[in-house]
Amino acid sequence: MLIYALKRLSIALLVAITVSLLTFSMIYLSGDPAIALAGESATQQDIENIRKVYGYDRPIIVQYAAWLGNALQGNLGHSHYLKTEVSNVIFDRLPVTMTLGACALSFALALSIPLGVLAAMRPNTLVDRFALTLAVIGQALPSFWFALIMIFLFGVSLRWLPITGSASWLNFVMPSIALGYYVTPAVMRLTRAGMIEVLSSDYIRTARAKGLRPGVVLFKHALRNAIIPVVSLAAVQFGFMLGGSIVIETIFAINGLGQLAWESILRADLPMMQAIVLVLSCFYIVLTFVADLLNAFLDPRIRVS
Amino acid sequence: MDDAVNKTEQDQVVIADRTIDEPSPAERAKKRMLGHKGFMFGAIVLGVILAIAFLAPLISPHDPLDQQLARKLIPPIWHDHPKVTWAHPLGTDQFGRDYLSRLIHGSQISLLIGFAAMLISGVIGTAIGVAAGYFGGRVDMVVNFIITTRLSLPVVLVALAVVSLIGNSLWIVIAVLGLLIWDRFAVVMRSTTQQVRNLDYVAAAQAIGCSTPRIIFTEIMPNIVNNLIVVATVEMAHAIILEAALSFLGLGVQPPAPSWGLMIAEGKNHMLFDPWLVGIPGTALFILILSINLLGDGIRDITAPENRN
Numbered sequence: 001m002l003i004y005a006l007k008r009l010s011i012a013l014l015v016a017i018t019v020s021l022l023t024f025s026m027i028y029l030s031g032d033p034a035i036a037l038a039g040e041s042a043t044q045q046d047i048e049n050i051r052k053v054y055g056y057d058r059p060i061i062v063q064y065a066a067w068l069g070n071a072l073q074g075n076l077g078h079s080h081y082l083k084t085e086v087s088n089v090i091f092d093r094l095p096v097t098m099t100l101g102a103c104a105l106s107f108a109l110a111l112s113i114p115l116g117v118l119a120a121m122r123p124n125t126l127v128d129r130f131a132l133t134l135a136v137i138g139q140a141l142p143s144f145w146f147a148l149i150m151i152f153l154f155g156v157s158l159r160w161l162p163i164t165g166s167a168s169w170l171n172f173v174m175p176s177i178a179l180g181y182y183v184t185p186a187v188m189r190l191t192r193a194g195m196i197e198v199l200s201s202d203y204i205r206t207a208r209a210k211g212l213r214p215g216v217v218l219f220k221h222a223l224r225n226a227i228i229p230v231v232s233l234a235a236v237q238f239g240f241m242l243g244g245s246i247v248i249e250t251i252f253a254i255n256g257l258g259q260l261a262w263e264s265i266l267r268a269d270l271p272m273m274q275a276i277v278l279v280l281s282c283f284y285i286v287l288t289f290v291a292d293l294l295n296a297f298l299d300p301r302i303r304v305s
Numbered sequence: 306m307d308d309a310v311n312k313t314e315q316d317q318v319v320i321a322d323r324t325i326d327e328p329s330p331a332e333r334a335k336k337r338m339l340g341h342k343g344f345m346f347g348a349i350v351l352g353v354i355l356a357i358a359f360l361a362p363l364i365s366p367h368d369p370l371d372q373q374l375a376r377k378l379i380p381p382i383w384h385d386h387p388k389v390t391w392a393h394p395l396g397t398d399q400f401g402r403d404y405l406s407r408l409i410h411g412s413q414i415s416l417l418i419g420f421a422a423m424l425i426s427g428v429i430g431t432a433i434g435v436a437a438g439y440f441g442g443r444v445d446m447v448v449n450f451i452i453t454t455r456l457s458l459p460v461v462l463v464a465l466a467v468v469s470l471i472g473n474s475l476w477i478v479i480a481v482l483g484l485l486i487w488d489r490f491a492v493v494m495r496s497t498t499q500q501v502r503n504l505d506y507v508a509a510a511q512a513i514g515c516s517t518p519r520i521i522f523t524e525i526m527p528n529i530v531n532n533l534i535v536v537a538t539v540e541m542a543h544a545i546i547l548e549a550a551l552s553f554l555g556l557g558v559q560p561p562a563p564s565w566g567l568m569i570a571e572g573k574n575h576m577l578f579d580p581w582l583v584g585i586p587g588t589a590l591f592i593l594i595l596s597i598n599l600l601g602d603g604i605r606d607i608t609a610p611e612n613r614n
């Protein structure tokens with residue numbers, strides 16, 4: 001287990017370094033960052049000054065090392081637009097996005113796991129068909145359009161829910177559904193497939209033959225094993241959701257990381273964009289690392305091979 | 306006389322043989338295709354959308370970019386409204402552009418971006434996936450590492466950031482999406498190649514001294530092409546959704562082009578009184594993605610019936 005964990009940790013670190021390198025190189029995507037910063041009416045002297053002040057005249061490897069060193073100490077740079085430290089703004093906004101992600105994931109799991117179990121208990125019946133249809137429709141609904149439809153139905157026509165802001169928990173209902181439903185088909189299919197496989201196995205037949213109550217067999221014996229792959233899928237999807245929240249947060253005007261990212265992109269606020277990409281990527285790396293360890297802990301076959 | 310009898314006897318024999326014969330694999334595949342509702346629905350709907358896209362200049366009643374403010378915001382024909390006219394069956398938008406013509410031309414953008422981005426990501430993903438699966442060892446480790454790195458980057462955010470930094474045009478959107486969404490191709494091609502490479506006919510090809518490219522292209526590829534097609538449909542749908550999301554956020558296809566995502570974004574501000582401005586392009590997007598997904602699911606069921614669950 002320890003060897004497995006160390007191996008996974010070293011890969012995760014290597015991935016994090018590569019991601020930081022890619023994120024850093026974003027400043028050179030639009031050409032010379034000094035010219036971009038100086039603006040259109042700048043003279044050659046202005047550009048030279050900016051290059052010196054911001055350190056763009058140093059070799060790229062030195063710039064990267066300095067940037068990475070600062071990032072490791074929690075200093076993610078200075079936002080030219082907001083005139084403040086990037087990390088302060090990010091850690092202000094991060095909890096909102098985390099809350100949204102957690103709500104969306106809870107919604108997705110609460111819908112998809114029971115549906116998957118039901119579909120597996122009665123394969124090729126009406127319940128199964130219903131779950132499958134829901135999955136097919138869910139996969140084809142663009143989330144931003146679904147969000148707009150919900151706003152129109154529940155926000156504007158019925159006036160049940162607030163449409164913008166992040167003041168109360170009611171504000172999170174529609175965004176969570178809009179962000180979470182996209183994950184449900186995958187989780188449901190995995191739960192269904194896992195349950196069908198487990199339910200036909202020998203130890204379930206033994207448990208039933210012993211005369212255990214169906215509920216105990218289903219939840220204590222079957223679901224516990226079928227759920228293992230779902231755990232890592234959920235962790236991965238949580239990471240994707242944080243990245244995908246940019247669309248949903250923009251639509252519902254939720255004051256989280258996603259909206260901050262969008263605003264920074266519109267303002268061409270590069271340090272902020274870089275920091276958000278880096279933070280979200282690292283969060284994903286940590287999530288998958290934890291999920292892998294959890295999986296290896298739950299299923300000994302993984303850590304041996 | 307004798308000859309004639311012999312002939313009919315021969316014919317009968319042949320006919321009898323045919324009835325005993327199993328249907329050929331092609332016939333069986335055709336039967337499975339026709340019997341698969343999802344596949345047929347997907348194939349027919351996608352075929353219709355493709356035809357609409359190719360015939361767009363011929364069948365659209367108006368110029369999709371022609372603005373006439375005098376005729377703005379005419380509702381579609383199913384609305385009970387004095388302005389409703391058959392000249393604009395789906396109404397007009399806030400600039401007085403014919404909505405049906407924009408919808409028809411928008412199908413070209415969705416299909417072009419979806420197909421081109423899928424092609425780029427397919428080439429990248431298949432190349433590294435097959436290499437990892439076939440060679441294994443260090444190559445596999447490196448490819449796995451590249452896939453993990455790619456997965457840790459948030460797609461929408463990176464696509465938006467890159468497009469905003471290097472400028473947006475149709476081809477840049479295609480290139481950025483193509484370079485970002487190859488991960489599923491790589492993952493699936495890697496695992497299928499791993500399964501195929503240990504089969505006897507690959508060992509036989511290696512034993513008689515076939516070159517590596519030859520083995521990959523004539524022994525491995527034909528046997529993983531079914532999975533490749535399934536992933537291709539998934540990724541095409543993925544690219545279409547991403548393009549729509551990018552255009553919706555204002556960083557994909559630029560106005561006045563009639564991208565469906567852009568139409569939804571433009572209609573958003575009028576959603577309160579004219580919800581169909583958002584409803585129509587969204588429904589079109591939904592139907593397109595649904596048909597591609599159903600086609601992909603259908604191909605998976607038909608080519609590998611044992612994978613159905």
